[in-house]
Amino acid sequence: MEIQESRLEQQLDFILEVDRLKSVLRETLLTDSSRKENSAEHSWQLAVMVIVFSEYADDEIDLKRVLKMVVIHDLVEIDAGDTYAYNHEAQEEKEEREREAAESIFGLLPSDQAQEFRTLWEEFESRETSEAMFAKAIDRLQPLIHNYHTGGESWKDHDVRLDDVLDRNEIIQDGSERLWAYTEQLIEAAVERGMLKTDANPVSNDD
């Protein structure tokens, strides 16, 4: 009984700590442009998308594992913060920061669960299994959809170019050919509507 008590206490400490993810802001706006979204509600939306879009996964996937992955994938941001997708310098040191953050947040859990969460997070980051490739595809697609439906504001604010967006998001095709085909259409439309600049036609020459 004593051991079980302490196990529950550890789990409760973890649940209280994860609440901080609701205060980690991303560069992505809500679709009504009212504010930036936070990483907790982003993770929730990924879970909804995983359920709705699972039929487009190229491989058979274990949906339970994909759901677990997207639910916990950003917990490292509680200590490491959100790293903007197109900030290349910050991306380079992101890995080290997040690895330390993973020790810290998952370490609150009883050791068997700490191990499970850590393994799930590493699986997601490594993008080698069918589940991880699909989860990552959804994680990339969600902000694209939001950026497109908010007039590309976050791309414009950070001077993000077509090549950056293609580079970053082409891994969607590893998880789902169907969703990648849609993504390509979305990116094309974003360029046509002036949300995304192409390097071949820099804005400085036109102004």
Place this chain on the structure above:
Amino acid sequence: MEIQESRLEQQLDFILEVDRLKSVLRETLLTDSSRKENSAEHSWQLAVMVIVFSEYADDEIDLKRVLKMVVIHDLVEIDAGDTYAYNHEAQEEKEEREREAAESIFGLLPSDQAQEFRTLWEEFESRETSEAMFAKAIDRLQPLIHNYHTGGESWKDHDVRLDDVLDRNEIIQDGSERLWAYTEQLIEAAVERGMLKTDANPVSNDD
């Protein structure tokens, strides 16, 4: 191909619409008391809790179904709004409002998925299966934990009494005896610390 296109369009419309859940505010505060939480991030936290606490479910549960349930359980609030747990009048008409809201939000999906989501939501609300009883237990436990760790502010603001809290939350024991035992301790501590008034000792007589 044409039919599939239209299916994906319907699914994307749904994904855009669910974003509005991030703007539905609950009475529960974040644990740092900085603001009220919204129903999207609340749903995310339930998913984390389901993963961490599944070992305390009294029955064998299909974890994938529980995760789906907590992820979608509040989508009806996009149209119906959040109904405060201890507002008894609003609770009475809640059912009708939410039923209409379910038609509206799930109706955006292709009919097979609309049916799946509707069935999952009804299963959650009916609290008859082991999965629904556990999901509901977690949905009740989460705000209790937040209320306790924010000094009971939301209880005090709405003059919520011990009996109300016991009435509303005793269903936790249908999903998990272990989590109910913990809940009873939490409520007892909340009374001892003056966060929750008992009717036997109304504050008006003391003032």
